[in-house]
Amino acid sequence: MEHRPGRRRGIAAIVLLVLGAVILGGVTVAKAVDPPSRYTRGEQVGWTMTPTYTNGEGLYLEPVAEGGPRRGDVVLAAVPWSMKKTQMNRVVAVGGDRIQYKVSSKVAGQYRLVLNGTPLDEPYLEQWRNPSTVPFNVKVPKGYVFLMADNRLNSDGSQFANNGPVPVAAVTAKVVAYPMAKLAVWGQLAGLLVLLAGGVLAFVARRARGRAPRPVVLPVQAQGSVAEAERAAGDGDDVPRPAGPADERADVPS
Structure with a gap:
């Protein structure tokens, strides 16, 4: 059986369109499902962690892994410089580290904190050129962490002499991106790409069907006439021929 041009592409387009719709539908349902019990919903208050987390942005918390942050x-x-019960900060150094900053010094043309003698790369900072508003040189004791916010120009932290490192026991939770949130973003992207591929295939299949030559179908009477003509041409040897002059002479008596 001969297939029409573009038939396979059309079938593939239908499959991709259905698959893309299923993926998008599944992602929508997954986003509506509450996270597992190990995650706790939270919300950032204030601008101390911008641009990583902005005021009012939703976030998820999970228990600190074994071994500490x-x-x-x-x-x-729970930090001594905050009037709130707890505050969000970033762990810049842990027990045993030496963390320091000199306002008068630059590393590769930019101001950097120095961790254990190596310039610290901090792409999450609000202001690259202001990793700290004060100089400091601290050896973090064992069982403590050195905490700083990402918006160094508008926040407090362990860099100030009256604050200092914070005991690990004061850390109540770790801020994380809920895995389903990342999965949802990738799922939506995958669903859109599949739908796009299905739409392109459907367009190509339709063009292929439009360009295909259509078979010429003769009317029934015309087909019969052609058949009779062919039979007549094949039987031409049996048709009686008119008598010629030679035949007439053959019948004259001598």
């Missing part, structure tokens, strides 16, 4: 973690901790 690590460098770079954003945590919720």
